[in-house]
Amino acid sequence: MSYHVIKAIFIKQYKDTLKNISILIQLIMFPAISIVMTSSIQVSEIPSQYFVILFATMYVGMTPIIMISNIMGEEKEKGSLKMLMMSNVKPTEYILGVSLFVMVGCLIGLFVMAMVGGYRGIELITFVGICSLGMLTSIFLGSVIGIVAKDQIASNSLSVPAMLICSFVPMLSMFNENIRHYGGFIYTQQINELLTHSPITSFSLQPFVIIFLNMMVLLGIYIYVFQKRKL
Amino acid sequence: MNAIEVRGISQSFLQKEVLNNISFEIQKGEIFGLLGPSGAGKTTLINIIIGQIKPNNGKTFVLGKNSLELSRKDYTQLGLVLDQLGLYERLSCMDNLQLYASLYQLEKSKIEEALKYVQLFDDRKKTVNELSKGMKQRLIIARAIMHHPQVLFLDEPTSGLDPATTLKIHELLLELKKQGTAIFLTTHNMEEASSLCDRVALLNEGHIIECDTPVAICSRYNQLNTVTITTKDHHQYTIQNNKENAKVLFEEMQTENILSIHSSEPTLGSVFISLTGRELI
Secondary structure, three states, X not given: OOHHHHHXXXXXXXXXXXXXXXXXXXXXXXXXXXXXXXXXXXXXXXXXXXXXXXXXXXXXXXHHHHHHHHHHHHHHHHOHHHHHHHOOOOHHHHHHHHHHHHHHHHXXXXXXXXXXXXXXHHHHHHHHHHHHHHHHHHHHHHHHHHHHOOOHHHHHHHHHHHHHHHHHHHHHOOOOHHHHHHXXXXXXXHHHHHHHXXXXXXXXXXXXXXXXHHHHHHHHHHXXXXXXXXX | OOOEEEEEEEEEEOOEEEEEEEEEEEOOOOEEEXXXXXXXXXXXXXXXXXXXXXXXXXXXXXXXXXXXXXXXXXXXOEEEEOOOOOOOOOOEHHHHXXXXXHHOOOOHHHHHHHHHXXXXXXXXXXXXXXXXXXXXXXXXXXXXXXXXXXXXXXXXXXXXXXXXXXXHHHHHHHHHHHOOOEEEEEEOOHHHHHHHOOEEEEEEOOEEEEEEOHHHHHHHOXXXXXXXXXXXXXXXXXXXXXXXXXXXXXXXXXXXXXXXXXXXXXXXXXXXXXXXXXXXO
């Protein structure tokens, strides 16, 4: 693996995303909504970090999946991915370059959300750390979709149900006990509960085990799909 | 050492034979054209030569190295112009080339040099969306030659382009040939192959049915061996191209009565049709 190749892919993705409104909006939308909601709705019954936690969970379960799968789908459709592969960019270098960009972009968004939620010091690190675990898992899921999809339309139709499950189940589980029970196996639900039930001293091991298992399962699928289909 | 060597390549997809025992070699500074109708297996062969597809049978070598063992360094000696443009539409010409310059670890001056070479330097800040089809084609040629490859692969480089842009691209390719670049070109354009290529191979249903210089192939199938003379009074007649008719031709020339003379040798297109019964579309 070569550092300069990963860097070149990262810079390409940065320049391209700045001019790609449909991808850029994914990065900005949830931090922007959380700013608006937190500052405009201040009711004593609702905790001050309620909207930040809600939208951070959606951000984690939606944005990386859509971004990665869309980027890969478009590159396949336009033939630019094939061209990169034929210029001897290794598939792992390409995925690392794009994933790194998505991760950095999302971390900036998360940092903004953390500021809005008033997280400081150890709370801030915990918030970003927990969300990063979820993002990494979502990146694996998005990459699996990106590898399987042949073009942008296919990547959209595959990523929409995946992100709906990941981002909406934690929200819906507030209203339905069954969804809450089964949703407990999904990493985003665990992230939502970890963020809701901070501080750090009260964390149990179980949510982390479930997130880790989700990550390992998706990583396994990713490796299998990658070896079978390449890029 | 040959720039490209193809030895007994056979390839099938889903039990359909695409290439059958294909062999040829290309020297440095040579333009080699692979001619065949759409779906004849031309792109598959390029993919095999550059090591993207492992063939069922046979071996290919690029600059003396087995295609399946090409290293990252070897790839820097190859330039590729493929059927899909593979450009980033939202990025400028400069940014598109910048990506590949970074991959090849080239200096910025190489990007400018390539853009000037394909006459796109003044449009370097335009996004690919804003370019015409011909300009996009020149941009991908710039991308392919920026790192001064020793071997250049072009898959239908002038397909769908206007004659002026096609001519410009031909001039670029001839210039590269002069510099010693081996050029492997696939096309179904007969005129392009005749005017540009040192040698051509005609590919039909997975087999090479002819491989030689365009002139040699056309002469080989010149069964009529006649010349058609058009005189200044627009009278046209055809005579056999032999010793007996030399006198007729000589007399016409002496009286300065000839408007044009055309020999009857077939074009590459008509040779292909006569050999395969199908057109090159």
